Amino acid sequence: MILEIDSIELYFKKKPILNGIYLKAETGEITGILGSNGCGKSCLLNIIFGNLKPKYKLVRINSTPILKPLYKTKLVSYLPQYNFIPKYIKLKTAFKLYKVDWKVFIEHFETLSIFKNTKFGLLSGGEQRIIEIYLTLKTPRQIILLDEPFNGVAPLYIEKIKSLIKLEKNQKCIILTDHRYSEVIDVCNNLYLIKNGCTKQINNLRELEDYKHIH
16 A cells, blocks of 8 residues: 655644645555654644644545545554553553454563553553554554654653564555654664755755754
8 A cells, every 4th residue: 555645734823733744654664754843744644634734735545545534444543642542541441442462462571461440541651552552553554653753751661663664664654753862763674854844855864864854
């Protein structure tokens, strides 16, 4: 599957946020979005998902324009920066709802096996993030959007999450953004930088230095 996002224009109170965005992602690859705080990275993921309506956008899958929001197509799974699992739901119920195997999960994250009957809201922030990342990645959807997946996660688990993302890319199209740019660079095959509202595809990491994004 090839997903293309083209000609996005987004304004807030007449102020241009995104203007001239192009991004291409495909199954078997991990596409990363870099950019300074407030440049519109999260807005772009929300536009792709379909819950933020810009002034203009063009979304294509395998060259065919998609006219309805992607979240209505059952193709996409989205990890926002905020928690999406209700605090009162037990983990075993959440896994059932998302059609994800608990036994496989605890093979990756043994230390969390004690929480099967625990309500989501009783976990620490980092533990909640791991659960939500895992469910988003493992849900049977073809497009995965991850907003700040490494934020608040202990370094020990970041490596496991990166391995999971690399594993899932084989049958999924994955787009992610995170302020921990070294993790993004490490895990991604393709990189885009948002600068002055436009995307620039990064073919050489030296370009990020030229754009003063990394030093």
